[in-house]
Amino acid sequence: MKQYSAVNWNTPDNDYALMFWEQNIKQFWIDTEYIPSKDIDSWKALSPEMRECYKKALGGLTLLDTLQSHTGMPKIIDHIDSLQNKAVLSYMCMMEAIHAKSYSTIFTTVATTQDIDDIFAWVQQNKYLQFKASTIDKYYRAIDKANISKEELFMALAASVLLESFLFYSGFFIPLWLCGQGHMVASADIIKKIVADESIHGVFVGLLAQNVYKKLQKPEKSKEKLLALLNELYENELKYTEEIYTDVGLTSEVKEYVRYNANKALMNLGFEPIFEVKNVNPIVLNGLNVETTQHDFFSKKSTNYEKSTGIVHLRDEDFVMDTSMVL
Numbered sequence: 001m002k003q004y005s006a007v008n009w010n011t012p013d014n015d016y017a018l019m020f021w022e023q024n025i026k027q028f029w030i031d032t033e034y035i036p037s038k039d040i041d042s043w044k045a046l047s048p049e050m051r052e053c054y055k056k057a058l059g060g061l062t063l064l065d066t067l068q069s070h071t072g073m074p075k076i077i078d079h080i081d082s083l084q085n086k087a088v089l090s091y092m093c094m095m096e097a098i099h100a101k102s103y104s105t106i107f108t109t110v111a112t113t114q115d116i117d118d119i120f121a122w123v124q125q126n127k128y129l130q131f132k133a134s135t136i137d138k139y140y141r142a143i144d145k146a147n148i149s150k151e152e153l154f155m156a157l158a159a160s161v162l163l164e165s166f167l168f169y170s171g172f173f174i175p176l177w178l179c180g181q182g183h184m185v186a187s188a189d190i191i192k193k194i195v196a197d198e199s200i201h202g203v204f205v206g207l208l209a210q211n212v213y214k215k216l217q218k219p220e221k222s223k224e225k226l227l228a229l230l231n232e233l234y235e236n237e238l239k240y241t242e243e244i245y246t247d248v249g250l251t252s253e254v255k256e257y258v259r260y261n262a263n264k265a266l267m268n269l270g271f272e273p274i275f276e277v278k279n280v281n282p283i284v285l286n287g288l289n290v291e292t293t294q295h296d297f298f299s300k301k302s303t304n305y306e307k308s309t310g311i312v313h314l315r316d317e318d319f320v321m322d323t324s325m326v327l
């Protein structure tokens with residue numbers, strides 16, 4: 001009969017779970033703490049092409065966070081031995097759901113219901129977005145069974161890192177680029193929180209992948225598979241970038257940013273970068289470093305909260321003492 005174990009946080013079951021748990025907690029946020037409605041005037045001032053690009057970028061990001069929350073994290077959790085690491089992944093899974101919802105919080109403020117419905121319909125039929133999702137999902141589905149090989153686990157973890165550290169960035173580019181020039185700044189506060197979370201997710205899942213990689217019997221074969229997958233996704237990212245950024249003239253800058261982040265994904269997996277990267281737009285890189293949100297995930301929790309949630313207003317009755325409670 002199977003023995004079920006309870007997670008015991010009194011004794012560390014590996015070297016880094018507690019550190020990642022605590023850092024995740026420090027970074028906790030929810031979308032409703034921010035006020036994207038401050039961006040309404042900024043939104044109206046954008047060109048129609050820029051608005052279209054922004055909406056499509058956020059639509060694509062929503063798809064990736066939906067996949068990661070509903071499939072990626074749950075499937076991976078099932079095959080991780082450490083109960084504390086499972087807990088960290090569970091927390092990350094919850095944050096992915098907050099990420100997916102937060103794009104809607106921005107949409108609701110700036111777009112009409114019809115516009116929003118159109119974007120979600122566009123996501124469903126866009127071949128490049130669908131290719132991203134189905135390619136990654138294939139590796140998640142491959143571990144949807146009781147007994148899996150170490151290579152299947154490594155590839156699922158590696159696919160997850162590619163999603164976290166690489167595939168998001170063609171979408172992150174436009175909100176960061178606009179924010180760097182003073183546009184859509186309130187919405188970018190949400191985006192920067194998501195970037196900081198994806199950063200820690202990529203590092204953590206990357207460490208899990210590296211641990212599995214060390215135990216592979218034919219690691220070189222798996223590395224080849226990973227590089228083939230990366231290239232396949234890279235080619236798709238180039239086409240996706242052309243589709244959504246050509247009208248705003250940013251294609252070549254976004255492609256450079258995509259290569260920069262592909263290298264980061266490889267480094268999170270313990271491999272050397274493969275792309276030559278010359279000039280990543282400094283506005284976008286600076287956009288990650290200003291104020292409270294930083295790519296360095298060991299920075300402290302944002303102090304940039306705009307409003308409190310769950311406020312209960314004081315009433316006169318609150319000041320009337322319940323005498324039965326007086327000892």
Ligand SMILES: [Fe+2]
Nearest residue numbers: 065095096099
């Ligand atoms: Fe996410």
Ligand SMILES: [Fe+2]
Nearest residue numbers: 164197198201
């Ligand atoms: Fe993530």
